[in-house]
Amino acid sequence: MSQFFTVSVLVATLATAIKFAVPYLLAALGETIGQRSGVLNLGVDGIMLLGAFGGYYTVIQTGSHLQGILVGLGIGLAIGIVYAYVTVFLHAQQGISGIGIFLFGLGFSDLLFQELVGTPKPIRPLPTLDKLPGVGGIFEPLVDIDIVGPLLFDHNLMTYMAFLLVPATTWLLMKTTFGMNVRAVGENPQAADSLGVSVAKTRLIAILIGSSLAGIAGATLSLQLAIFQHNLTNGIGFIAVALVYFGAWRPRWVMAGALLYGLVTATRIRWQSLDIIPQGASDIAAMAPAIITILALVLLASRVRGPAALTRPFSRH
Amino acid sequence: MKAKRMLKLFAVLFAMTLTAAACGSGDSTSTTTSECGSDLAVAAGESVTDLSVALVAPSAKDDVAFTQSMVDSLTRLGIEPQITDGTFVVEEAAAAIRGYAEDGIDIIVAHGTQYGGSLAEIAPDFPETSFIWGTSADNQGIANVFAYYPEADQGGYVNGLIAASIAGADGIGVVGPVEAGDAVAYIEGFTLGAEAGGSSTSIVYTGSFSDVALATTTAEAHAANGVAVLTGTSQSAVGAVNVATANDLPWFGTQSNTEAWSSDLTVASQVYHWDVVLADMIEKIEGGTLGGEAMALTLENGGLVMEFNGCYDLDSSVKSDAEAAIEDIIAGEIATK
Amino acid sequence: MKRLTGGIVPLGAALVAFLFGAIMxxxxxxxPVEGLGAMIDGAFGTGDRVAATAVRATPLLLVGAGITIAFRASVINIGGEGQIIAGALLSTALALAIPDTPKVLLIPLVILAGIVGGGLWGAIxxxxxxxxxxxxxxxxxxxxxxxxxxxxxxLRGPMIDPVEVGTSRIPQTERLTDNAAFPTLIEGTRLHLGVPMAVLAAIIVYVILFRTPLGFRLRAVGHNPDAARAAGISVERNIVSALSMSGALCxxxxxxxxxxxxxxxxxxxxxxAGFTGSAGFNGIVAALFGGLHPLWTIPSSFLFGSLLTGATELQRELQIPNAxxxxxxxxxxxxxxSSDKVRNWLDLRLDRSMSTPRSETAEAAVPLETDDLEEALEETT
Amino acid sequence: MEHAPLLTMRNITKTFPGVLANDDVSFDVHAGEVHTLLGENGAGKSTLMKILFGLYQPDSGEIRLRGEVASITSPTSAIEQRVGMVHQHFMLVPTLTVAENVALGLPSNRGFRTDLDAVSERIVEISEQYGLSVDPSIEIWKLSVGERQRVEIIKALYRDAELLVLDEPTAVLTPQEVDDLFVILRQMTANGTGIIFISHKLHEVLELSDRITVLRNGKVTGDTTPSETNRQQLAEMMVGREVKLAPDKPHVDLGLARLQLRDVSVKGDRGTIAVDGVSLDVHAGEIVGIAGVSGNGQRELAETIAGLRPAESGSSVTIDDADLTKAGPARTRAAGLAYVPEERMKDGAVGEFEVSENLLLINHGDPKFRRGPLFDFAKIREHCQRLVDQFSVKTPSLDTPTSSLSGGNIQKLIMARELDSRPSVILAAQPTRGVDIGAAEYIHSELIEQRNVGVAILMISEDLDEVLGLADRIAVMFEGRIVTVIDREAATREALGLAMAGG
Structure with a gap:
């Protein structure tokens, strides 16, 4: 146990947790915006898988990470349009439509992968700051700073983007007209409608932002891991949805949830690598993040209330 | 352009195969060293049989791991099987196996331990068909079933021994999937080898064969702990290989050759050459014996081959120590379990 | 008439989906023609394949029936996979513990153990x-x-096959006692006891939901928990029941x-997925396709079962990945x-065309007061 | 030449499947006047106003604003054409602040970003001008009902509404608050605003209106002014027949106290005390009416008696001497309580259920409806048919989804179910709210009948006429306390109004 509580190990564990949390955070922030507008999307995992494949395949073809991320965004956007059409305009049950999106993404990403790529071949991973082409040299000394270096500077750009999106999402929701509309539409769509706020349009945009972020989250995952495989996400998208509930629809708490999940995972891996958790208990240790998330929610849940119109389709008549 | 390259490659590989066949003089070799920069595609050998063959396997046919090793092995035997891959759901695999049997395929390779139960039901219904099943050390006593399994601990030991010489006191990080199957055998053999070489291993089982993100995180944890070498197994190991590349750590592979993943950081891979036992089995099948025994892949019979990466500058004394160890394992002087 | 549209619209939707499949x-x-041929051949080509299709449909039907209970009580159960595993683990453990129990006793016992295991996992x-x-x-x-x-x-620890410990270490139990094996119903096919059992379970779910006080309470809680509570029905207890029963079927x-x-x-x-074949998710699909009606879930599960067996054949014949x-x-x-809305629209049309000729009963019909109608519609959407 | 009216709606007809909601309705409003739309629920007032607000399109007819033909296609276009509406169910987002609610749907000065400071400033200006004091930065859920209504009016004023529709605005207000509201409305008309006032409270209508249009069954049945008419005449125009405004009530000797409340304190949804030390007895053979303005703890008190909301320690609720303080709804009902909840579609009936299922909601577990473990549908049908006949619930069949019945019939269905349980105590909250006059008369007579046979009835109502007409004793609730209990004979509308305002 003592070997865990050294500064370098603690810092490294924390740094791992931060990196690990990134795809969860991106997807969960998107889902937060969607749910704030009253739309639950259980298909996040499917969108992530398609985004992950799209990003990966783009990097194979062009070598450009930026294009990979953009393709992930584009795929998210495209699926978002379908999802919005189905749930907002056709009033389909949201939970189930999401499962449909998930299954489609799971199958279709695998199909594309098998047809277009076949063997999982590694790509160049997203570079950390110090390895950025051109400007990397500026950051090199920063990465070497004790504690602060590995925690703050040894990350790729998507990590910073994910964490910057936390205040940005809060700002969007709380300080902009669009965000106000989103909150109104998620809480009392009739009222918003009576003042000329288009419920459908607001939800459409919220869904599109959410699914784009899910696509980006997927692309980030595959570019960060520098690989794609069948079911690469392993349920990250579902956990991201869970984190929105965990975070009580507030970006900051969603971030806390993603970090907690990442930290528990990173810690259990670290403890196993340091033999703090005996080898024979590996599967028991693997349950820890799930169980801790549930326990945390048991303590928090009764105090929060979700958007009143969540999962309720809106129609005027 | 592409065709030209392929042709060149083919020539090189053909030459290599010839050389290998010549030195082997019938016996298989237990080590090879690739030429640096060569493509790893397996060349089709001369067909050993006219019988029809089908393959049912749980992961993708080009997974650079378990299933690909079988496809490559069949290719070496000049066999182009009908393939149903990605059938990790047993019921689906069973349907496929039965379908091939009904179609009158002569030899059906059921490349997944989990298919054993289904096979026990299907095989007796098709006594004229031969079923080749692995990995298992036991053919369930069925007359038309052959079983095969790798003694993965043997190559694991050799990998461990070499790894220890590189890692020394810094230790070796091992990224395991689920604590089961040939993963455990490999890792335990590896650990013994590493200890024999004066180093130590730190082992983390992620709890999943497929979670690349966890395998990556695990490898990063190892790297941050200061290990000097990494190894790992299962299809999720690709994440760990990437970490090895990013951190410039030597990597040891198993099942298939991982050089394609790791540029020049793969030191050696224990590669499953199922073709050695398959060739035996097919010979027997052509002779009328459709099953009835289990065969192991070992270093001795050439089913396990240590493939050294020509691009990695391995100290020649270490390599000769490894080769000596292989001899000792074959001779039974070193215990790998 | 409603029954009819209940079937037609999802079928139409499935056809559209298949059209997409054909394009892919x-x-x-x-x-696509060969593809469809291969799928039909794979699912129904021989008697044995029909049986295999039924066997594939069985877990979908059971999960689907369970999901129906949960959804009817407005509880979204995405835990089918875990509940299947829990049921399998407990029943397997029991079969391992008392392998020599006679078949007539052991089969009901393992069934009970599975129900208890899944039920407890759902109750959490x-x-x-x-x-x-x-x-x-x-x-x-x-x-x-x-x-x-x-x-x-x-499976790699306490329950592992002892043979595996020293050899290939495959995380599996030993082959379970034949006393617990479900008997085959038609010799030479794989049609086993589980198939009629699942059909029976779906029928029982139907009876429970629509013909017993328990089902009445579950549906009341699902539609309107406030009114149910005010009427003296315990919402909490019924939520637990719904998830337990749902889990039990899984x-x-x-x-x-x-x-x-x-x-x-x-x-x-x-x-x-390797064990469950994703039945925990696919069962949701089957239940939904059956309009969350336990009886409709029976044909719908068989349809999806045939899709799965057909897909295996599709891959075998045409090398098209089963993804x-x-x-x-x-x-x-x-x-x-998405077609729900279409179905509602159709139902409304059909109802109206049905009700127009009943002019002699118009006296009894309620003069609908528009404001209340609107209010009511708002309540229900 | 006379100015064109602010609004002219001419020959408006609107049908819904099977229903003629507006039948050739014509209606106009001049600047600076209050024009009342009077009618029962379902007479077509709401439909007409929804057409005006762009929520529905008429099948035929035309709308003119300031003399010009207007096309109102959506709420936005209504707002742009300076039509404002205060809905009966407030259209406010509870989690947003006052300023945000006001700003919703309007472009911001700062483009993409909200400019709530500027909005707040303007809100303060408006509230000072009309005496509508409210804090712009506070979230709606923290406001009282009266304050929320002010926000609604501010919303309309902020949008420079020249024509304001107020749908049943006084339903939730104390008489004093109503007076305040009328002052505000008069100030608005003095500034040239035209107001459409929707109400069925006849004395308010007579007090406030300049003109009155009465609707019945989608048609205009009367067009008059307060000076030309009186309450009785208006009521008859609304209902289409002679109306008995007060039911007959024979004398009944008081029995034992069947429902006893002692020091009942209850927390509301926000965790603050909503009911504060209420003690009250209801005897066999009497109707006790609880009067008060909505939001003074009546709902929480009712929920506590019904076992739906836990009471604070020290409280005691008993029925026929059985302590039910912590009993929960099932045991409370078993002890003899019948409960007619305030919101019938939320707490009283399951909309998706068939009529027969709702009739069975409280006693579906009764063994007499079962054969073995299964329902005996023959017996159930027989039972339900009897109830439907006995309480004259108008429904096409027993299998009809309940939500498609009218409000009055759903309420009769609930009454049938509850009274059939042979209760010793009936708790009826707002028993006739939103119910047509015919059904209301019927429900009142049923309650009196139950009183006559020795049932103790506690009736909570915000409708003073109802309380005065039905109750034997009247308790007034204000801020969670019972401030006074008066015998019917001693009660006057004025005294009650004063008590309801806490005076």
């Missing part, structure tokens, strides 16, 4: 939702992860997968849920 097959360079999110307000979507997802790891632990699916499978053993590949079938499943779900 075409893009993959194969002939039920209790968490009812008494700690923990969202069930979240807890069931998390409990799936826990169940998988529990299975991995048990657990039963786990039993069928273990004791109805040819391998007659529990084996893990580290995830859940296509999963993608197709997703599309079908999307089309079917």
């Amino acid at each position: 097959i075409l893009t993959l360079g194969a002939s 999110p039920g209790v968490l939702k009812a008494y700690a307000s923990v969202n069930e979507i979240l807890s069931t997802i998390m409990l799936n992860i826990v169940a998988i790891q529990l299975m991995n632990y048990l 657990g039963l699916a786990g039993v069928v997968l273990v004791f109805g499978s040819e391998s007659l053993r529990l084996v893990t590949d580290g995830g859940s 296509l079938a999963i993608a197709l499943n997703g599309l079908i779900v999307l089309f079917v849920v």
